[in-house]
Amino acid sequence: MHDNPIDTSIYAAVTEAIQGEARRILSEGHVAAVVGYAAARRKGSAQPVVVTRADDAGKLIFSAACVNNLAVYLTKARKEIPKSGKIGIVVKGCDLKALVGLMGESQLKREELYLIGVPCAGVLASTIQPDTALTAGTIAPKCRECDAHLPTGCDFVPARQPVTPELEKHYSAEIARLEAMTPAERWAYWKGQFKKCIKCYACRQVCPFCFCEQCLCDRNKPQMVETTPRPAGNFAWHIVRAMHLAGRCAGCAECERVCPMDIPLNLLNRKMAKELKELYDYEAGFEVREKGPLATYDEKDDQSFIK
Amino acid sequence: MHPEKTKHAFEPKIIAFVCTWCTYAGADLAGTSRMQYPANVRVLKFPCTGRIDPVFILKAFQQGADGVLVSGCHPGDCHYIAGNFHARRRFAAFRKLLEFVGVDLGRLQFSWVSAAEGGKWVEMVTGLTERVRLMGPMQEFKELALEEQWSGAINTPELQEAYNSI
């Protein structure tokens, strides 16, 4: 069952459509640049690319190796891409949720973006060689519970319908498994995971919502979180990270994908998303909302935990 | 005159984060009413529960607290209109997170204690202290603080001894 192939045949046509649209908007001067994916040296691999000339539009591709959430390049923390003029960006449905969140948090303006949406059947999991075929076994965990195969509200979406088989949900099962444990067992689980952390901050750097110019955890007056990659500091860092993303993270799972130590970071994010959905009926990423669940309140909010 | 105090093997360290207008005043009232409660609690005063950052709770546990009490004005009573409403959501989320990483929520108590509720303050502090006393020390964070990466570990007897003594 894990070998069941997932149909990615539309990606060739999607690639062609992206190239055509990028060429058009660049040559017509709609946008100053298009952020997309390009093939890289390793067989089947892809990497983010910024195309500024219509002639280079042919570089753009879409494949199951196009794993990145490019939204991160549009945040204020990433100064490498000049934010002058309108920018085109290739987005999967999951990436779009991040953009929607960023708009709600005054980080981006819709009118300054040209969104090229990608009909997506899924991308590869992080530890899989880029030239591997997409199957039920090699697909990224987030894609297993994707509800945004076709992005909506984009300026351009190639007219292709991805074939998306029903897959077993990964995160809900993991959350249920952990919730069924005793606190001590959960502590042991997370301690084992967090112990591996080397504080490379890849999770933070790829996160579209970690757009702070100065991370709280980089501060030393006072030192809110130990910066040392020891178990204590690691634990604190990951708790603070999850808390700061609560109600904002829409599950692009980039943190988890890039973690060189395989820490299941998105599991924390999904757990928080689940709780906020239950508590306040809030789901991130579906519409531009000025106030997230932790920036607002209702007088009737649950307070059963408060004596 | 004074009743003999029961000696306990373990005296938990309790940190209370309270707002100045309601709970701090409630604790003052407990004092002026000469109510009695365990001496384990250390109160940190904030203008409002809205100011209490979840990181402080984490920090308190890391610094050796065995129990944490967070207390402020009842809904609708906030001196700052809505600080406690914001805090309520923040802590509803944060406690779920702590629970998920394996912190026993028995060690973390939230309450509304008004300036008139000296008795409730005593009840909260006593309840949490007694509960945490039964639960024993908050080992998890204490152990975590001592743990090193294997590569950084050293095994001089003196240091081992020093670590053991902490």
Place this chain on the structure above:
Amino acid sequence: MTPRNILRYAYYPGCSLHASAGEYDLSTRELFKKLNIGLTEVPDWFCCGATPAHNVDELLSLSLCAKNLELAARVGGDLAVACAACFSRLKTTQHVLSESDVKRQQVEKAIDAPVPLNGNVKHLLDILARDLGLERLGQAVTKPLFGLKVACYYGCLLTRPPEVPNLDCVEAPTIMEDVLRAIGAETVAWSHRLECCGANFTLSRPGVVLQLSHAILDSAKAAGADCIMVACPLCHGNLDIRQKEIEGVYSTHYAMPVFYITQLVGLAAGLKADKLGLDALIVNPMPLLKEKGLL
């Protein structure tokens, strides 16, 4: 929920409809057949305990209704109830048991089954006016009751107490008038729509009943009504069966037919008199209906 397009209900007739109010049962079944609304009588249903049980033994009265609810749940679908007293008892039971865990546990022990607290219990009025809808009801009319002036009598149980039935506004309901207007009848504005007919005292203190029912008949007549419409066999008993007696005691004359809602709606839907049990009414409605050209 019953899907809106195919209406099917479990049906709880209640004791009266199998006895003194046989015409209510008959007209209900015939009308619903005509309107393509399915009714499945709850197998083995028994008395809801109205009206004396809840004044005597709360646990018993709750358990009687709880068991009937449990039986009805086995049929599936919403539960249709014709009698206002049964309706009130069944709804009250759901309300009381969902408010009190202790009572629920006691009752569940007594009937040895869980009580379906979320099942919908619906009065016929609700089904006609809302589930079927006034528009579709209007479409089913073949013989509109033009010219018939009806005093809609709700009685005390259909809307009260405020937190239980949720049928319509407690103090100023319009659901009966809405239904009648949909079938072409005229409704009169009158004062005693919501007064009690005295049903609880019908055997113990008939004097009270006579006094209360007299006031109702009086008021309907003063408002210019040709007839009264009811949705409860107990009200019907007092206004129709006792009408002669009231006329005697108070030396007055009404000759005011008292119809069940299903009889009037059935009439408008083209059902014949024998299918509606009109002959079972004590105050003969035929002269009135003939006069208005409705037969």
Place this chain on the structure above:
Amino acid sequence: MSRIGVFICHCGENISRTVDVERVAAEVGKLPGVAFATDYKYMCSDPGQGLLKKAIREERLSHVVVAACSPRMHEKTFRKAVESAGLNPFLCEMANIREHCSWVHQDRKEATVKAIELVGMMVERVKKNRVLPTITVPVTKRALVIGGGIAGIQAALDIADAGYEVILVEREPSIGGHMAQLSETFPTLDCSQCIMTPKMVDVANHPRIRLYTYAEIERVEGYIGNFQVTVRRKARSVIEEKCTGCGVCMEKCPVKKIPNKFDQNLGMRPAIYVPFPQAVPNTPVIDRENCIKFKTGKCGVCRKVCGPGAVDYEQEDRLIVEPVGAIVVATGFDLYSIEEKPKGSPIKGYGEFGHGRIPDVIDGMTFERLASASGPTGGKILRPSDGREPKQIVFIQCVGSRAREKGISYCSKICCMYTAKHTMLYHHKVHDGQAYVFFMDARTPGKNYDEFWRRSIEEEEAVYIRGMVSRLYQKGDKIVVMGSDIAVGVQVEIEADMVVLATAVQPQKGADALAQKLGISYDKYNFYSEAHAKLRPVECATAGIYLAGACQGPKDIPDTVSQASAAAAKVIILFARDQLEREPIVARVREAGCVGCFYCKKVCPYGAVEEKEIRDRQGNLVKVVAYVNPGVCGGCGTCQATCPSKSVELDGYTDEQIVAMIEAL
């Protein structure tokens, strides 16, 4: 290196009985940074404060910790002392070793250890304290009063009489409010108009009051001392400066039969009208909805007959921005109606009274208009249905009020008294009539109030029936009132000619919308919330905004006028200073770290956070960051706890200070 001075107070024996204060001083003296530690019998006493000041000078102390009672008790005292010794007051902190230690523990050893730790925490905290300069904000000495009823009129006159300019904004074409509608007033039965109209004229003639009638508040920006208020002056279609108030236009207007709201729709008015003859200003308004000119384009009579040429059909709404320093909200009340309310509304109507469909069931204000000599009937009590004089009249109290099941649980406060007044007026006007009053309790606390009420029974022959009415219905031309007399335990049925309902007092419609513009809080009924129920009853939690009258809760005229004067006094106190000083416990933004996500702005209860552009030297926009207006900031710190990068900090409660305390544990 800091040189901290620590002062341990014995508080007589209050502390030293349980805490070994000498030991505390000795232990704390060893802490790094502590240059001086001592204990003293009464630190708050003159010699105690002297000791503190002397030590600051002689020991060159940089910070001070006083371990004594609760800071809620003496923080101000010691900060003042520290200031007088030349230190910034915010370099002084208190450790609470009395209320939080010596008074609540008995074990001397435990209490002493705790006291040492509490002081230790404050020592670490005070090391991170910064010099905080007192914040001053300028004051615009002009007030805005919203609402031209008796509350607004009184407040405006008081403030203006004190020498300050006042902008008075009224939604209706004339000031006067509800009091102008009343016939006579309890408990003296003096004519409302007689005492009201002179005040209205005073407002019109006051050199320092600028009156905007037929105007509403559009927008409020700014903060105490510095509000910018945008007022919408609705198009009157009559130029106020030109109109002489001759009234010819009203006479000639062909539309005459428009129900006059001022007369509770009993009387009629033309399409161009003043609501009542004594209106201030005496300038008509064209009711564009009913005016033929506006509906069909034909007519134009009023413009033709207007000598001064004041009628202007093209007039449009105008927005005027007024800078003010303080705002008095006096928007008053509205009466509850028994009509059917929309589904889902928390407030219910009265189906048992026919939802207001019986014409001779009227409310108290309608009775006032009937009883008023200048009213539609010239002061005769007549039935709206047929103009007959009612011989049996029933008054029902607490309609809506104190009725939780109708969604209102409060007492409307004025109804007992005005119903008593109504029975008297009725008896004076209909000598052979009989008044009945259904009541739950008679609430008559007030000077001469109970006497007045008793008079209605004993001299004016009103029959008071303790009990509620269950139902009303029309029977012929009578209204049958079914109720119970619980004192006697019988059911009562009265065939009345007229029923007067003492309906509940509610805030004005749109009170919530105005509150949102003003940034003030309101309760679930939309009454505005005072800052403190007892000690700050005329102030809002939002600084610089004050409440007067029934917008804050049901009130009678004397209470309203008192509160209005109190609000005026608060405004005058504010205006007596050129600058405002405030405690510098405010949030500040570290612009370098701010990325402009504006979470702070979203959670700020005071609307104190603004957006600020950062530009480079060439003027190019670098980024937009948050800016906290120190005049508006309330100092709760919710922004800081919410800011992901902690780029906003609450002075006096910085992360450094708090973490230092946690780490000192």
Place this chain on the structure above:
Amino acid sequence: MQLYISEKNLKALLDRLIADGMRVVAPRMDAGTPLYGPLTDSAGIVLDQLPRRSAKEAFFPLCEDIMSYEKQGRKVSLTDIDPAGFPETVLVGVRPCDAAAIPVLDAVFSWDYKDEFFLERRRKTTIVGLACTKADDACFCTAVGLSPANPKGSDLFLTPLEGGGYACETFTEKGEALVNANRELFAEPNGSTALPLAEPQTERFDLKKVKAWLDGHFEDPAWDSIAVRCVGCGACAFLCPACHCFDIVDEGTEKAGKRRKNWDACGFWKFTHHASGHNPRDLQPKRYRNRIMHKFKYYDDKFGQTLCSGCGRCIRFCPVGIDIAAIVSEISKK
């Protein structure tokens, strides 16, 4: 000395060393991830995949205490960490790319300042290398002049053989001492042929040409196009067997605390952030340039060596697919 050791005896050797109180560090699974770590017995060893982090952490831990302080009253007591406390260690299953980087690091840690924390661990550690039989297209040891069978840095080197077991060759006294102390577990070579070695697919870089270009192109538009995608994390540096930058931080409270040495990465925004607020490497391309310069120019300038052994970790785990092999190959063609 050329010998043979069976898989069984290799495990017996490790168990014996552990029993003797020696710390045996080898790749094993740590919460689902292959990482070097101390073994409690030989069963946990994982020799079929490259550990996620390199072997450098055995000498240069990602975090180590170098001093502690404690305040008592006004007295502050400082305690240096004594490197003598480091345990004797055998590091087993080290791939040629990892092992080769260790002597390269010797140069910098024993240059003007002798880093005893590194050097003492180095003295106390015996490295048992292991030839590679598998490679993926991120591997490029051959491109930097190494190979899957290169014993550089190993005291003892194992080559897997057809039919099981390992050919075993000693290269240093430490290696010989380890063999001699356990001689009975080793046998004479049995003539089996080695398993086919891995064949990394990249062509060999002309490192001279690379350096020559770097010498003249500190400022070059190429840096922008290479690193515009870099998000500034430390994954490449932290996984690299040769990167060795560290940061020293004091952590603790007013009462007590530690001075700690932590890995640092030139990709971090804060790496060259001045106290003034100025940052000479203000954007990611300048930071990434430093990474390339350090590896292929500065280290060569100073020590005559290249600071890259071609393990490919930075390629595999770069969040945004930056490929150092592709970049250097490109440079070498300029």
